[in-house]
Amino acid sequence: xRTDGPTQSIQTQLRRSAARKRARRIxxxxxxYALMVSLALIFMLPIFWMASTSLKLPQEIFAWPPDxxxxxxxxxxxxxxxxxxxxxxxxxxxxxxxxxxxxxxxVSVPIIAYGFARFDFPFKHALFLLMLSTMxxxxxxxxxxxxxxxxxxxxxxxxxxxxxxxxxxxxFFIFLMTQYIRTIPRDLDDAAxxxxxxxxxxxxxxxxxxxxxxxxxVVVFTFVWVWNDFLEPIIFLRDWDSYPISVGLAFFQGRxxxxxxxxxxxxxxxxIPILVVYFFAQKHLIGGLASIGIKG
Amino acid sequence: xxxxxxxxxxxxxxxxxLLLANVGGVGAQDPVTIxxxxxxxxxxxxPAIRAVVEAFEAEHPHIKVDVTIMxxxxxGDLMNTTIGAGEGAPDIAYFxxxxxxxxxxxxxxxxxxxxxxxxxxxxEEYFNNWAVWNDRVVGLPFTVGANFVMYNRDVFDEAxxxxxxxxWTPSDYIEIATALTDPDKRRWGGDRPRGPFRAVWxxxxxxxxxxDDSTTVEGYINGPNSVAAYTxxxxxxxxxxxxxxxxxxxxxxxxTGPVDLFIAGRLGMATLNNGHMITAANAGVNFGIVxxxxxxxxxxxxxxxALRASIWAGTEHxxxxxxxxxxxxxxxxxxxxxxIGALIPSLPxxxxxxxxxxxxxxxxxxxxxNATQTAEWRSSHPCWRGAVVRAVSDAWDLIMLxxxxxxxxxxxxxxxxxxxxxxxxxxVPRLGG
Numbered sequence: 143x144r145t146d147g148p149t150q151s152i153q154t155q156l157r158r159s160a161a162r163k164r165a166r167r168i169x170x171x172x173x174x175y176a177l178m179v180s181l182a183l184i185f186m187l188p189i190f191w192m193a194s195t196s197l198k199l200p201q202e203i204f205a206w207p208p209d210x211x212x213x214x215x216x217x218x219x220x221x222x223x224x225x226x227x228x229x230x231x232x233x234x235x236x237x238x239x240x241x242x243x244x245x246x247x248x249v250s251v252p253i254i255a256y257g258f259a260r261f262d263f264p265f266k267h268a269l270f271l272l273m274l275s276t277m278x279x280x281x282x283x284x285x286x287x288x289x290x291x292x293x294x295x296x297x298x299x300x301x302x303x304x305x306x307x308x309x310x311x312x313x314f315f316i317f318l319m320t321q322y323i324r325t326i327p328r329d330l331d332d333a334a335x336x337x338x339x340x341x342x343x344x345x346x347x348x349x350x351x352x353x354x355x356x357x358x359x360v361v362v363f364t365f366v367w368v369w370n371d372f373l374e375p376i377i378f379l380r381d382w383d384s385y386p387i388s389v390g391l392a393f394f395q396g397r398x399x400x401x402x403x404x405x406x407x408x409x410x411x412x413x414i415p416i417l418v419v420y421f422f423a424q425k426h427l428i429g430g431l432a433s434i435g436i437k438g
Numbered sequence: 439x440x441x442x443x444x445x446x447x448x449x450x451x452x453x454x455x456l457l458l459a460n461v462g463g464v465g466a467q468d469p470v471t472i473x474x475x476x477x478x479x480x481x482x483x484x485p486a487i488r489a490v491v492e493a494f495e496a497e498h499p500h501i502k503v504d505v506t507i508m509x510x511x512x513x514g515d516l517m518n519t520t521i522g523a524g525e526g527a528p529d530i531a532y533f534x535x536x537x538x539x540x541x542x543x544x545x546x547x548x549x550x551x552x553x554x555x556x557x558x559x560x561x562e563e564y565f566n567n568w569a570v571w572n573d574r575v576v577g578l579p580f581t582v583g584a585n586f587v588m589y590n591r592d593v594f595d596e597a598x599x600x601x602x603x604x605x606w607t608p609s610d611y612i613e614i615a616t617a618l619t620d621p622d623k624r625r626w627g628g629d630r631p632r633g634p635f636r637a638v639w640x641x642x643x644x645x646x647x648x649x650d651d652s653t654t655v656e657g658y659i660n661g662p663n664s665v666a667a668y669t670x671x672x673x674x675x676x677x678x679x680x681x682x683x684x685x686x687x688x689x690x691x692x693x694t695g696p697v698d699l700f701i702a703g704r705l706g707m708a709t710l711n712n713g714h715m716i717t718a719a720n721a722g723v724n725f726g727i728v729x730x731x732x733x734x735x736x737x738x739x740x741x742x743x744a745l746r747a748s749i750w751a752g753t754e755h756x757x758x759x760x761x762x763x764x765x766x767x768x769x770x771x772x773x774x775x776x777x778i779g780a781l782i783p784s785l786p787x788x789x790x791x792x793x794x795x796x797x798x799x800x801x802x803x804x805x806x807x808n809a810t811q812t813a814e815w816r817s818s819h820p821c822w823r824g825a826v827v828r829a830v831s832d833a834w835d836l837i838m839l840x841x842x843x844x845x846x847x848x849x850x851x852x853x854x855x856x857x858x859x860x861x862x863x864x865x866v867p868r869l870g871g
Contacts, residue, residue, distance in 0.1 A: 200721045204702035206624040227484075285515070286522045293526050376512035377519055380504075382484070392509030396479045398713025399697050 189410075196220070196407035203402050216403065220411070223394075223404040231383060232390035233412065236369050239304055239386055243368045246308025247315060247360050252353065254311045255319030256345050260331065270320075277313045281373065289377055303378040304371075308364070315360045322356035323349055358426035365419050387412045469502040470758045474766075475516070475528040478507050479779075481581060481713065486778035493774060494765045501758045524752070529759040530766070533577060533748040536820055542576040543749040548760045549575050555768045560784050567813040568744040577748030578767035579784040581775075584742040585637060585695075585711050586806045587611075587731070588799075591724045593618055593625070593706040602707070602728045604805065608642055608670050611707075611731045615679035618706035627679040628707040629686075629696055631671065633827070634834055637812055638709075640739040641732030642667040646815055647822060647830065648862055652871030655859040659830060660851040668847050672837050676844070681705070683838055700725075712803055716780045719799065727802025729809065740809035744784055821865035829861035830854040 190210075195203055197215040224230060257263075258270055292303045326349060334344045350357070372388040379385055391412060394405035420427070474491075478484045484507055491503045506528070508516065514535070520527040521541050533542050549557060557565050557575070564579045587602065594601055599617045602610065615627030631638055635647050643663035648655045658664065674680060686696055697714040699705045701721045709730060710718075718725055732738050747767040749759045765771050773788050775781035782803075783789050794800045816822060833850045836842045842850055 200698075200717075201701050201703070201723065204698045204704060206702070206704055285519050289519050289526060290523045293523065298526060372512070373515060376508060376516055380506040382507050389509055389512065392511045393478055395509065395511055396713070397477070397481075397510050398694050398711060399480075399717045402698065 189413075192406045192410050195402055196404075196410055198403055200401075200403055219403045220407045223408040224411075226404065227390050227393050227408075228383065229387065229390050229408055229411070232385050232387040233415070235384060236386040236388070237415070239301065239375075240365050240368045242301070242305045243308040244361050244364050246305060247312060247364050248357065250309050250311040251315045251319050251360055252345065252350055252357070254316050255323055256349055258316070258320045259323035260328075260344075260349075261341075273313050274317060277317075285373070285377055292378060298378060299380040299384075300378075301384070304368075304374055312364075315363070318359060319353065319356050322353055326352050355426055358423055362419060362423045362427050366416055369416055469500050470755050471502045471504050472529040472753075472755050472758050472762055474503050474505045474762065475513070475531040476505065476507060477510050477513060477532070479510070479713075480716065481779050481781045482775045483779045486775045486781070489774050489778055490766055490771050493770065494762055497765070498761060501761060503762060521750075527750045527752060529753040529755060530747065530749055530763050532580070532745050533750075534746055536823075539571050539576060541751050542571075543751045543753060543756055543759070544574045544576065545578075545749060545760060545763070546575040548756075549578075549764075552764055555764045559769070559787065561786060561807065563811050563814070564742070564744045564784050567742075567811055567817050568746050571817075577746040578763060579744030580747040580767045580772065581781050582742065582744050582784045582807065583711050583713065583782075584740050584803070584806050585709050585730065586740070586803065587628075587707050587728050588700060588710045588715065588718065588725050589707045589728065590700065590703060590705070591726060593703055597706070599706075601726055602731075604728055605734070606728065606731045607733055608638060608731045612670075612674050612677050612679065615674070615707060616677045619677075619679040623704075625704050625706065626681050626699075627705075628674075629705060629709060630674060630680045630683075630838070631709065632695075634667070634671075634830070635812070635816075635822070637730045637739045637741040637809075638670075638732070639664075639667045640812060641730060641736055642670060643733060643736050646819075647826060648819075648858070650815075652819060652821060652862060652866050655826075655855050655862060659858055660848070660855055665848050665851060668833060668837060668851060669844065671834075672842075672844050672847055675837060675840055712782050715799060715803060719794070719797075725799060727799050727805075729806045738809045739812050740806045742807070742811045742813060819871065820869040821862055821871070824869075825861040825865035826858050829857040 194210055196219055198212045199216060292298055297303055330348050331344050334348050370388055375386050375389050391408055394401045476487055487507055491505050560579055564582055568579045569575055569577050589602055597618050599614055618627030644667040647659045695710040695714055696705055696708055697710055697717055700708040701718055701723055749763055753759050769785055769788050772783035772785060776783055833854050836850060
């Protein structure tokens with residue numbers, strides 16, 4: 143009896159302690175989830191506004207108080223937007239440019255980065271700095287010389303000016319990939335070399351398979367940048383049917399007014415591919431960014 | 439076998455010869471290709487642009503038009519790039535920026551010799567202000583644009599306020615705007631001007647910010663009429679009857695005028711233009727149009743513009759380019775755009791056939807077209823829009839933000855004289871007076 147008393151008391155205390163911990167954990171999780179859901183809703187608000195606007199009549203868009211859910215959704219706005227301009231064609235054009243740029247990036251970036259990360263050659267650091275310095279040059283400054291160059295090459299009104307640069311490597315991706323390759327132990331290279339692999343063999347059998355997170359960053363960022371790129375397509379393309387979706391959306395912004403309801407509908411559809419890519423690549427993307435030390 | 443081979447060879451050679459003959463034939467009759475850059479808009483939509491090309495090529499089989507239709511937001515970058523590169527610019531395009539004007543072809547003689555088109559066919563003021571530069575004709579005015587006050591009849595009826603009439607004054611504007619304002623409905627009575635020395639400024643009597651010969655600021659920017667105009671702005675801001683610049687920014691409406699707020703019924707009156715007028719009409723808004731208010735006894739001004747359709751000076755086909763320009767910006771081209779799109783033509787004879795020409799609002803618009811254009815002074819004084827307006831922007835900003843008292847307007851403008859004079863002295867040698 144004497145021993146039962148303290149034991150029961152300890153057990154009770156342990157149970158209470160466990161219950162308290164569980165309650166604290168539940169409250170903690172609830173608060174965290176509530177916060178995350180709230181933040182998610184806040185971040186979703188612009189997309190919700192976009193969707194809501196895409197279903198309104200022009201006079202409802204800026205009405206007060208705002209109707210978050212239009213009383214009579216104007217689904218026809220989507221048909222009107224896609225009927226007014228060849229947006230489906232423009233999305234296909236964008237997809238082609240994205241794929242071509244991704245291929246260009248995946249071909250060029252690992253090779254150049256591998257060179258900077260693993261080989262010693264004269265002026266290596268100077269060349270690396272020179273390459274990095276090109277990132278500091280604002281894009282607008284390059285437009286006239288690039289236009290002049292492609293004009294001389296008779297490539298204006300073709301997709302080449304929008305694709306070719308990717309095959310020569312993007313400095314940001316080269317920097318990112320170089321840093322990543324430097325984190326891969328050289329012992330693996332040595333082991334492969336003992337097994338008879340040459341420089342190319344090490345690149346394709348060791349470096350590239352281990353660089354998947356960094357390559358995911360290259361793919362996703364290229365996708366987003368090329369999909370959203372507006373300036374270069376308008377400079378180099380002339381044919382009405384060859385524009386990408388970024389240019390197609392700009393047609394809704396007229397000289398005197400914006401067709402907000404059509405613009406929002408078309409924009410909403412145009413961001414779906416980006417959302418899908420993020421959805422499927424987010425795990426690799428976050429891992430890739432974290433491993434390189436770049437915060438997204 | 440050998441016979442078969444010989445026959446096949448004969449066929450191949452014949453086909454090759456035929457092909458070569460055709461190629462030579464086509465080469466001999468090759469039409470001249472000219473390039474045309476233009477914009478798709480509700481006034482001039484893509485089908486209208488294609489129809490212009492089709493009609494022109496049918497009439498002129500020796501000329502082929504290679505048209506590039508682009509977005510408004512892309513146009514400036516592309517023109518700057520190609521003009522800057524000295525190559526790749528189109529044969530024909532809108533040359534609406536002043537720095538592009540030196541790169542336009544002088545068409546004075548071509549127009550004078552044109553049996554089908556004359557400068558007298560256009561609205562005189564629009565032609566003089568938008569097609570002539572440094573005494574030479576550098577383009578043709580395509581469409582006309584003008585600012586005026588649009589008022590929402592439903593908002594007026596609800597507030598029990600009488601509609602404005604053409605003889606209204608700037609004080610009436612503030613009074614009516616105040617009566618229409620309803621904070622509970624987040625509704626403002628009117629909007630604010632988008633810059634000094636536009637129509638209402640001149641209607642008040644503030645004729646110009648510096649002397650005609652571009653030498654003197656003192657007595658102009660801080661003269662009594664200028665002070666009166668800035669004080670009117672101060673009163674308008676103080677009335678609380680207008681959205682602030684922040685409101686306009688947050689609500690994301692257009693830089694050319696808050697048409698979205700007007701259509702939504704949240705602005706009783708707004709200074710808008712003919713593009714907005716068509717947008718509002720299409721949205722079913724019940725509205726009317728009056729000229730901007732003015733002080734009785736003063737000359738009435740209108741802030742107006744045209745799109746300058748020009749030929750690039752670097753064109754290799756000036757004759758063919760002119761043929762197309764005179765078609766596109768002449769009666770035929772503007773009529774096609776008017777009928778397929780909603781273009782308001784710059785030719786009175788074509789404008790007479792505008793579909794809504796008898797409507798109340800369109801008659802209101804027609805009423806402002808004959809007023810004197812602010813562009814008359816502005817286009818002959820290029821330093822105002824750039825250097826000098828920046829130098830005096832503090833006075834504008836301080837009033838717009840409500841940072842100074844009414845009795846400080848004169849002193850604020852006095853303080854602007856020195857920087858404005860310095861800006862003018864620096865600019866005139868560069869851009870001319």
